[in-house]
Amino acid sequence: MFSLGPEAVHEIEQVIAAAIAPAFLLTGIFSVLNVLAGRLARLVDRERAIREGKSEALEDERPRLGERARCIHRSIVSCVVAAIMLCVLIVWSFAGAFLGLPVAWVLAVLLVAAMVAMIVALLFFLKEVRVASRHLPLNADDD
Numbered sequence: 001m002f003s004l005g006p007e008a009v010h011e012i013e014q015v016i017a018a019a020i021a022p023a024f025l026l027t028g029i030f031s032v033l034n035v036l037a038g039r040l041a042r043l044v045d046r047e048r049a050i051r052e053g054k055s056e057a058l059e060d061e062r063p064r065l066g067e068r069a070r071c072i073h074r075s076i077v078s079c080v081v082a083a084i085m086l087c088v089l090i091v092w093s094f095a096g097a098f099l100g101l102p103v104a105w106v107l108a109v110l111l112v113a114a115m116v117a118m119i120v121a122l123l124f125f126l127k128e129v130r131v132a133s134r135h136l137p138l139n140a141d142d143d
Contacts, residue, residue: 015097022086022111029083029118033076036125040072064135071128078121085114 047065049055089110096103 011097015093019090019093022089022114025114026083026086029079029086032118032121032125033079033083036072036076036079039128040069040076043069043072058135060135064131068128068131071124071131075121075124075128078117078124082114082117082121085110085117089114 043065046055047062047069050057050062050065089107092103092106092110095101096106
């Protein structure tokens, strides 16, 4: 059915080589997701401790926890969207090679869209860190 002559093997090797970069990007995205999941877990634990009376909430802490959780959730969603786009990019690369379709524009659009989704994820992460650090007791007068 499928003949894997030298030309086909060479083309598959090229597709594999081109798919390595998005695969490495996926590794980075999964690392960011791991950080975000850890931060979200700490927020959930803190909120649960407050709700169960194991710890007192600081002034305006609960609304800040909610805002931080929303930022982290949006960041996670954006990371997952970026990862899905990169996975589709890898699959589309192979589909294009096997079916002989011109896929360069599709691949370029998927890569750019994945990077935009990552930018959005990092901006939400930055916002969450800013909200978290804005209310820390870092007043120099407390020395």
